[in-house]
Amino acid sequence: MGKKKNINSNDLITFYMDYVLEHNHNPKTVYAFAKANNFEEQKFYEFFSSFKSIExxxxxxxxxxxxxxxxxxxxxxxxxxxxxxxxxxxxxxxxxxxxxxxxxxxxxxxxxxxxxxxxxxxxxxxxxxxxxxxxxxxxxxxxxxxxxxxxxxxxxxxxxxxxxxxxxxxxxxxxxxxxxxxxxxxxxxxxxxxxxxxxxxxxxxxxxxxxxxxxxx
CATH class of the missing domain: 1.10.357 (Tetracycline Repressor; domain 2)
Incomplete structure (x- = not known):
């Protein structure tokens, strides 16, 4: 399956909130977070510099x-x-x-x-x-x-x-x-x-x- 390409900041916010509520902890790395949600890691950095910034x-x-x-x-x-x-x-x-x-x-x-x-x-x-x-x-x-x-x-x-x-x-x-x-x-x-x-x-x-x-x- 190809990676999701049309990712925006609201998508990332939704992915992040869902992740922490399902796992009861923050993602360990941006790479792991991107992989879990099937998008390229660089898409994250187009909107946020870190998990702290998205929070x-x-x-x-x-x-x-x-x-x-x-x-x-x-x-x-x-x-x-x-x-x-x-x-x-x-x-x-x-x-x-x-x-x-x-x-x-x-x-x-x-x-x-x-x-x-x-x-x-x-x-x-x-x-x-x-x-x-x-x-x-x-x-x-x-x-x-x-x-x-x-x-x-x-x-x-x-x-x-x-x-x-x-x-x-x-x-x-x-x-x-x-x-x-x-x-x-x-x-x-x-x-x-x-x-x-x-x-x-x-x-x-x-x-x-x-x-x-x-x-x-």
Whole structure:
């Protein structure tokens, strides 16, 4: 049988995810991985330099699939920043859930130290750029340097919030991960309420939810 010739990056991602889930370990070499999937080794290097690079790209692909789906939705473009971010979260975690076995495999041993994980570096870069593009309104301090610090802090805190939600989702045992949906809604609304200096009701409500979940876990 001839080797597969029309291989693209998405094919390689699918092959890789299937391989690690079927074997419960990474391929030993690119040669062995290519042989197992019947394509020339050089095709791998047209898209990725190593298995580490494909692993990073997989999490970036979850972002890309989410962003592209939202961009195709006419309603999404009429949303304010709060509802755009909520839409992003719900769609992103739907993508993760569709690939939960791989995500758990890749992150289970790192779920308590996700913040500096290189595996998520491409996802982080894409996500904080997305946050910057939402043009979330902050306090107008009339000082460029302070505004720059505010914007940087917003991006980093938004990234941390995504990681916290990711860990919650990994630990979630509720049916259809409904507790993660509640967590997303409460945490995003609370974040925007803080920025808007809104009433404390949703902050207290979210605190009660977290306390209850921690007690149960």
């Amino acid at each position: 990073k790209h997989i999490f970036k692909a979850f972002y890309d699939n989410t962003y592209n789906a939202l961009e195709r939705n006419d309603d999404y473009h009429s949303f304010d920043a709060r509802h755009k971010l909520l839409s992003f979260y719900f769609t992103f975690f739907e993508n993760l859930t569709a690939n939960r076995s791989y995500v758990i495999y890749a992150l289970e041993n790192h779920k308590n130290s996700l913040k500096g994980l290189q595996l998520l570096s491409e996802l982080k870069h894409a996500f904080i750029n997305y946050i910057g593009g939402l043009e979330i309104e902050l306090i107008d301090v009339k000082q460029a340097q302070i505004d720059k610090i505010q914007r940087r802090g917003l991006k980093e805190s938004a990234w941390l919030q995504l990681l916290i939600t990711l860990k919650f989702w990994m630990d979630d045992t509720s049916s259809s991960f409904e507790k993660t949906d509640i967590f997303i809604e409460k945490s995003i609304n609370t974040s925007f309420d803080i920025l808007d200096v809104a009433p404390m009701k949703s902050i207290i409500d979210f605190g009660k939810f977290i306390f209850k979940e921690k007690i149960q876990m």
